[in-house]
Each structure stands twice: as structure tokens, then as C-alpha cells.
């Protein structure tokens with residue numbers, strides 16, 4: 001059975017932007033609801049011959065299909081040939097500039113479906129046409145920049161109140177139900193500092209930042225893992241090796257955080273985005289050489305110290321994004337035992353440290369608002385990462401088929417960093433590209449006085465490590 005689908009859209013973006021976004025055909029996972037997952041199989045920059053592996057959603061099943069780029073004429077035409085056991089596709093995308101910021105894209109798919117019984121052929125046509133229309137409408141949404149930041153939807157506000165439905169969205173279901181998954185706002189010329197880039201969400205975020213054209217400054221504790229991360233990122237994005245720099249620091253030690261901040265300030269006087277992503281959930285209580293409980297040190301003290309020490313490089317329009325956890329909803333902050341000296345449980349200490357980080361992010365957001373620096377925190381839902389496999393093996397196993405992949409977990413980090421329409425949005429807690437309340441369960445919120453006491457405690461703990469940078473803070 002042979003079918004030709006053809007759709008034309010006009011998109012308010014330059015032809016160069018549209019072409020650049022679509023040339024890496026794996027972005028199809030961001031806009032075509034018929035595609036669950038797509039990856040570029042050929043490492044490095046996309047050129048004729050590049051291969052992509054798509055997982056299609058067909059009648060609730062995941063069906064693999066391989067595509068190859070067979071023609072690539074700059075800003076004009078892309079041709080891709082796709083094959084699997086039952087389908088052959090020849091996709092042609094043509095681009096033409098109508099105005100500077102208006103591009104016409106025509107998507108033609110010539111499909112040959114094998115083994116389709118005669119009686120099904122006619123009824124299938126409307127369904128195929130609908131899929132084609134949905135795909136190009138998704139492409140338009142992914143490419144066009146929203147005029148304003150998203151409002152809180154009544155649906156997710158209600159779910160947050162009911163708690164359980166919101167928690168169900170922590171799985172990949174939450175990511176998949178988002179209407180717009182596009183990441184097409186390029187970050188050329190922007191410098192992104194990111195901690196924890198060597199695995200999981202950090203590696204996925206670094207890869208996407210690099211594809212969007214950002215300059216990356218990666219902070220990790222192991223030279224070889226940093227080199228491996230850089231190679232993975234470059235394979236994914238095809239960017240030039242010179243766009244990735246890395247610095248080594250053991251982030252559980254405040255002296256190391258302070259030192260690396262000095263090194264970054266010397267090399268990068270201007271930073272557009274700081275992502276504090278590194279995190280840990282140890283099962284036993286460990287104390288660092290500086291005397292802090294490890295969970296608190298890595299998940300709270302280090303990110304707060306890094307953002308404060310990098311302040312001289314941040315300016316109006318810069319963004320700080322702190323990666324927290326939905327586990328935070330289950331915890332308050334016990335100011336009398338913030339170092340968990342009187343009884344330690346890994347998940348509790350982790351939730352408390354993340355709650356403290358979110359509270360402090362809100363407070364610095366207020367303090368730095370007049371500087372035009374936006375500070376937000378987010379949580380990634382439940383994503384399958386090496387960290388989760390190690391720290392929560394039973395949870396990881398039980399939810400294996402429902403967990404997000406790292407890219408889905410990292411999506412909101414990249415979106416918060418890249419989206420122009422979010423400029424000036426500060427002091428919020430985000431999940432799946434929407435604001436969410438910080439306090440859901442009773443008794444977990446910090447009163448203003450207790451939040452202030454927390455800030456005083458943390459700033460005292462950091463005081464000895466604040467010296468070498470000039471501070472802009474009030």
C-alpha cells in the first residue's frame with residue numbers, strides 16, 4: 001500500500017533556525033506524537049549518511065525504525081529514508097523563507113506499508129492523515145517561541161492538591177503528556193556552568209545544551225569521567241570540542257567549591273546560566289573532611305556556595321537553576337539537627353537537604369531580583385539514572401518500565417535555561433515546564449522565621465569560603 005502525506009506550515013522563525021533544528025532529525029521526538037524516542041546513531045555533526053533510530057508509537061507498541069539522511073541542502077531541503085519490517089518512508093522537508101522571521105516548511109512523506117490487507121487500506125487513510133497533521137502542528141509549536149511564560153494550568157494545580165495524581169506524573173507519563181516538548185531556542189554565545197555532568201541528568205542536560213549551541217563549563221570530580229562526558233556530549237551534539245571546558249572539584253568539600261569558583265571566575269568573567277545538578281543520596285551517614293554530613297554538603301551547601309561565589313560573573317539576564325527533588329515534599333527542615341547527627345536515614349537527609357536548597361533558592365531569588373538574576377529550582381520527576389540505580393535499587397527495579405529516561409528528567413532544566421520568555425521569572429519551583437507549589441503536605445513548610453534561621457545557619461557554614469570573590473550581594 002502506497003500513501004503520500006503532504007502538509008505545509010508557516011513558522012515564525014528564520015529559515016536558518018528551522019533548518020538547523022530539523023537537520024538533527026532526532027528532534028522529531030520533541031514534536032511528533034507518533035514518535036516515542038529518537039536518537040542520532042552517527043556520532044558528531046549531522047551530514048548526508050547520518051542515521052537515526054526512532055521508536056514509533058503504533059497501537060500502544062514501540063516499533064523501531066531506522067532513518068538515513070540522504071540529501072541535505074542548506075536551508076532548502078532535507079531528504080530522509082526510513083525502513084523497518086513493515087514500512088518504508090521517504091520524507092522530504094523543504095524550507096523557504098517568506099520573510100526574515102517567517103518560514104514555510106513543507107513535509108512530504110511517501111509511505112509504503114507492507115502486508116496491509118485490502119479491506120484496511122481505505123479506513124487507514126484518515127488516521128494517517130490525522131497523524132501527519134498532528135506531527136506538523138507539533139513541529140510548529142516546537143519551533144515558535146511562546147510570547148510569555150506558561151500560566152499554572154488548573155489541571156496540574158488540582159493534581160498538586162490531590163498529591164497522588166501529581167506523583168503519578170513523576171513517571172515518564174508526566175513528561176509525555178506535555179503539549180510542547182520542543183527545545184529549539186538556540187543558546188549560541190551563552191556560557192552554561194553545570195555540575196554533575198558525568199552521568200544521568202547532568203550528562204543529558206549537557207548534551208542538549210551543546211546541541212543548542214551553548215558554551216559548556218563542566219564541573220566534575222574525576223578527570224576521566226569528565227573526558228568521557230565531553231566525548232559523549234560532542235558525539236550527541238556534533239559541536240566543536242573547543243565549546244566544552246571542564247574543571248575538577250570534589251563538591252562535598254567547600255574548599256574545593258571555593259577553589260573551582262575562583263578558577264571559573266578567572267576564565268569566565270561572564271556566566272549566563274549556572275545549573276547546580278550534582279547530587280547524592282548515600283545510604284549511610286558520612287562526614288566530610290570539613291565536618292559536614294555528606295548529603296547536606298553536596299545537595300545544599302555546595303550549590304549555595306557555588307551560586308554565591310560565582311555571583312561576580314552573573315549579571316542581569318543570568319539564570320541559576322538548582323536541581324531539587326520531589327522527595328522534598330515529604331520533608332521539612334529540622335534546624336535542631338540539620339547535620340542528621342541524631343539518627344540518619346539517607347532518603348530523609350536527602351529530602352531535607354533538597355527542601356533547604358529550594359527554600360534558599362527562593363530567598364536568593366528575592367535578594368538578587370534587583371540585579372536581574374533569575375534563580376529557580378526544579379525537580380526532574382523519577383528518572384532512570386546511575387544515581388537512582390545505586391541509591392534506590394528496589395525503587396528503580398519496581399518502576400523500571402515507568403521511569404523517565406535521563407533526557408526526559410533533564411528537559412525542564414534545559415527549558416528553564418534556554419527559554420527567552422522566562423526572563424524575569426524567578427523564585428519558583430518547576431516541574432515539567434510548569435510552576436508547582438513548594439508546600440503540599442501539612443507541616444513541612446518553613447515559616448519565614450525558620451527560613452531566615454536556615455539561611456543564617458548556612459551562611460555561617462559558608463562564611464570561611466566566601467573570601468576570594470568580590471560579592472555583589474546586599
Ligand SMILES: NC(=O)c1ccc[n+]([C@@H]2O[C@H](COP(=O)([O-])OP(=O)(O)OC[C@H]3O[C@@H](n4cnc5c(N)ncnc54)[C@H](OP(=O)(O)O)[C@@H]3O)[C@@H](O)[C@H]2O)c1
Nearest residue numbers: 196198199200201251252277278279325382383385386387
Ligand atoms: N534521577 C532522578 O529520578 C532524580 C529525582 C530527583 C532528583 N534528582 C536530582 O537530579 C540530580 C542528578 O541526579 P542523577 O539521578 O542524574 O544522579 P547521578 O546519575 O548519580 O549523577 C550525579 C552527578 O553528580 C555528581 N556528583 C555526585 N557527588 C559529587 C561530588 N561529591 N562531587 C562532584 N560531583 C558529584 C556525579 O559525579 P560522579 O560521576 O563523579 O559520581 C554525577 O555527575 C541530583 O541533584 C539528584 O538529586 C534526580
